[in-house]
Amino acid sequence: MKFLGYRRPDGKVGIRNHVLILPTCACSSETCRLVANQVKGAVSIINQNGCAQVKDDLAITMNVLSGLAANPNVYGTVLIGLGCENAQPDDMVRLIKSKTNKPLVKLVIQEEGGTLATIRKAAAYAYEMVQEASKVKREEVDISELILGTNCGGSDPTSGIASNPVVGNLSDRLVDLGATSILCETTEFIGAEHILAKQAATPEIGEKIYEIIENYENHLRTVGENLRNGNPSPGNKAGGITTLEEKALGAIHKGGTRPIVEVFGYAEAPKKKGLVIMDTPDYDIASVTGIAAGGAQVMVFTTGRGTPTGNPIMPVIKITANKYTYEKMKDNIDVDVSSIINGEKSIEEMGEILLNEVLEVANGKLVKSEVLGINNDIAISRLCNYV
Incomplete structure (x- = not known):
């Protein structure tokens, strides 16, 4: 391809x-x-x-x-x-x-x-x-040159049930074609880290998954904070997600089923092709920024409640499985996968449609945030407050 x-x-x-x-x-x-x-x-x-x-x-x-x-x-x-x-x-x-x-x-x-x-x-x-x-002219290149970022924001139960599994199917397809897919948002692995660890290609990679989660929780403890005080967000809860563990069990579907071959730091570039994990925060704009800094050319972003998020460098394809959200925010959402919820389409069928959308965007099609000029959503993660 x-x-x-x-x-x-x-x-x-x-x-x-x-x-x-x-x-x-x-x-x-x-x-x-x-x-x-x-x-x-x-x-x-x-x-x-x-x-x-x-x-x-x-x-x-x-x-x-x-x-x-x-x-x-x-x-x-x-x-x-x-x-x-x-x-x-x-x-x-x-x-x-x-x-x-x-x-x-x-x-x-x-x-x-x-x-x-x-x-x-x-x-x-x-x-x-x-x-x-x-x-500089476009030239034909193999799909293995592509690095896909995946992210979610404004999640609701339809994210975990349908849109995240569709992205996982897309991830599997790209990995099988020799491309790279980045799973991120470390804090949203919590409660499902044992599942991801089993997906690791080696025991060492599995330990690294546990390590990045433990490091984040320990960092918050040192300043007297608990991640669960702010995650799930009010919007997540209003949408029907009640615990961080529920959120994680839906979020990890974005990674699909292929072996995880590498775990690396925020804004670093992957060294291996295949399914990889970048250690990013749960704040979606900071996470998306880190993925762009890591070299991804395109992002697929799932949302249940809707978001206008874009990026100045990397097109952000937004998808939802919530029909009401799509109808209310058609000017922001690129792909509607609610047909899965309605029983009209399968995850596999929508995965193929999403792959075609990624290829069209790679070939030059503008995503809706680009058309709207929403291109300055930037946030850089930090460990400490300013001094």
């Missing part, structure tokens, strides 16, 4: 052709937004981190930012820093270059002489990059 993608100098394949205007810190985020607004084909993100962070949190932030620049959906990056932040622009350049050899330029607001001077120069760089990006 094939799709049409953009081959990058680092050998990876993108399904979008963005020029990224990337802020190193909160203080350069607005400047980046203003630059991106000047140039069609450029995108920016809002980065609320990058300064006044403890060491480990700063490392997470810098890894996410560099991962977004390295994502194959990005042609090249214009990096803009303020100059006095912790995420120093020169350090960011080195980190990005360690992950990719795509086009990259750097500007520092304090050195350029302020916002207007920086915008003028950055917009010129972005303009040139977009023109160069437009020369």
Whole structure:
């Protein structure tokens, strides 16, 4: 099976052709937004981190930012820093270059002489990059080049009964074709971790699944918190999910049935093909951001109650098995799989339909969040509060 993608100098394949205007810190985020607004084909993100962070949190932030620049959906990056932040622009350049050899330029607001001077120069760089990006033609590549992210948000019982199993079926299909599928949201494994551990390809991978869950719960205990105080969310409960364990038993279906071959950290890139787990938080936008930073070209996002979530770099295909949600939020939801609940279609049939949708999006079809311009949903996970 094939799709049409953009081959990058680092050998990876993108399904979008963005020029990224990337802020190193909160203080350069607005400047980046203003630059991106000047140039069609450029995108920016809002980065609320990058300064006044403890060491480990700063490392997470810098890894996410560099991962977004390295994502194959990005042609090249214009990096803009303020100059006095912790995420120093020169350090960011080195980190990005360690992950990719795509086009990259750097500007520092304090050195350029302020916002207007920086915008003028950055917009010129972005303009040139977009023109160069437009020369890159899509070429036919094997489906094994695809990395799929999976996520859920605003879940209700239809998520666990139908939409998550459909994504699991899609995951199995892609893994069988040699592609990669990322299962995430570590906190939503709790209560079902023993099931995932049995699915691990090796005992060591099974132990790693237990380990990432234990680490998260221990971290919360050290600050006197309990995950169950906030999860399930009020919306989950209103939809009919009463416990974290119920939520987990539905959420893990997104991973399908194939062996789990790797477990790795937040915003890291998978080293193996097949079904893998990224250790992400349950906050869906932070989880989606980490998946994009890990190199996924496309995301399938299940929702029972509905969400407008998008991403500036990676198209987010949203599906629901709740017919009422689909009817109320047709402008946000891409695929309706409620026919499973109604007994009209099987999980396998809808899995094939969803695979075709992923291929269409990979070939250039815009998802609804892209059409609406919902493209700045960014959140970066952190361990500690700001200092």
